[in-house]
Amino acid sequence: MKKLIFAGLCSGVFLLSSCGNAKDEASSSDVPKALEVKLTGPEEVQPNEKAAYQAAVVYGDEPVTDADEVEFEVWKEGEKSSSSQFKASKKEKGVYRFETDFKDDGLYIVQSHVTAKQQHSMPTIQVRVGDAETDSGSSGKETDEHSHHH
Secondary structure (H helix, E strand, C coil): CHHHHHHHHHHHHHHHHHHHHHHHHHHHHCCCCCEEEEEECCCEECCCCEEEEEEEEEECCEECCCCCEEEEEEEECCCHHHCEEEECEEEECCEEEEEEECCCCEEEEEEEEEEECCEEECCEEEEEECCCCCCCCCCCCCECCCCCCC
């Protein structure tokens, strides 16, 4: 009886120790990286003036040249329901670009939608067109409140 109990305890200790080692090895080699998107472009333009916006996409330390989807969305502040979406074209390694113009004075939002490496990021830039008044609480810089990582 003592031999049976001792054998059972040894087996249990062996199983627990081997499970713990497998977990440690998997977690150290499978550390997920974050998809990072830096959206840049002019924050002030005149009506009908061409403006170029770029999304630099990086996963870890590597530029992403094979993103699943990169689109840009533009809308006048307060009128998102009438937004326009545009497919991006690649300019250089990991940088996706698009050009647009703004017809009327006002505050606009440019947002990139990037899907790559099973993650999605949506940074934004506020653009002042012509004689539009800027919001006192907004700097016009890229906002994190509209940036999502999944």
